[in-house]
Amino acid sequence: MTNPVEICSNALMILGAKPIASFNEAEGMGSNLDRAKLASNLYPQVRKAILRGHYWNCTARRVLLSPDSAAPAFGYANRFMLPGDWLRTWAVGDERNRQRVAYRTEGRYLLSDEVVMPLLYGADTSEEQWDPLLVDVMTAAMAARMAYPITASTSVEEMRQGELQALLREARAVDGMDDPPETLGDFPLLRSRVLG
Known part of the structure; x- marks a missing residue:
């Protein structure tokens, strides 16, 4: 089952960082960045932004x-x-x-x-109820958001943002295919143009 820690852990591995086992995990000595704390602080806001940003059928x-x-x-x-x-x-x-x-x-x-x-x-549904593409989008969003703090590289951050935007377009398109196509409806003006 998918959960927030798993999403953040996968995002960290995408960035070449060590995964986390929980949001309360203590960082090793000598490290100047607490990955678990970074992930737990960023996750709630990124999650809500992704969920609000598109009509996800699963939500x-x-x-x-x-x-x-x-x-x-x-x-x-x-x-x-x-x-x-x-x-x-x-x-x-x-x-x-x-x-x-x-x-x-x-x-x-x-x-x-x-x-x-x-x-x-x-x-605001739990991650267990999400479509696999939404999980991928959230993982990419966390990788993009944590890219600079983890790698200190603006080029990695830009690359991850570009990958997120491409994945968002794909996921939104696939999610939209689950619904019937929208029609223009029965409008008299439209009917007269078609028949005229």
């Missing part, structure tokens, strides 16, 4: 939110608390009905005049 969740007991002071009739594992809103409303839902995100709440809020969001 998508759907919920129906009910209004909170306290309404906003003005502007909207209701507020809805976002789920505890929420990282990014992907869609609000039911896309099958193509109804636009007016809403605003403020802090950990969605504000709207709706009485029930259908929400599709990116969840």
